[in-house]
Amino acid sequence: MRTFDLIRDTVLPEYRDRVAEYLMQYESILLDKNSRDAQLIRDTAQQLRGYLRGLNTTRVLGMAYWEELDRRVVDTWLSPQE
Numbered sequence: 001m002r003t004f005d006l007i008r009d010t011v012l013p014e015y016r017d018r019v020a021e022y023l024m025q026y027e028s029i030l031l032d033k034n035s036r037d038a039q040l041i042r043d044t045a046q047q048l049r050g051y052l053r054g055l056n057t058t059r060v061l062g063m064a065y066w067e068e069l070d071r072r073v074v075d076t077w078l079s080p081q082e
Contacts, residue, residue, distance in 0.1 A: 003072045004031075010065040011055065019060070022051065030077055045077035 056066035
């Protein structure tokens with residue numbers, strides 16, 4: 001499952017619409033295949049990690065989900081690309 005789809009699925013139903021609005025902003029940068037600005041991608045991925053941490057803190061998504069999502073963000077956008 002794609003990372004952003006997983007985020008949407010793990011958020012409590014009553015918060016999904018609001019979270020989806022924010023996720024579109026992150027998706028537009030992180031999933032843009034034409035983007036060559038590595039710093040923008042790293043910065044956006046770090047911001048997404050912070051957003052997910054906030055969702056976890058406010059109990060909008062659970063700890064187990066947060067850990068998996070954080071790992072996916074790091075592995076996909078923050079790990080050194082070969």
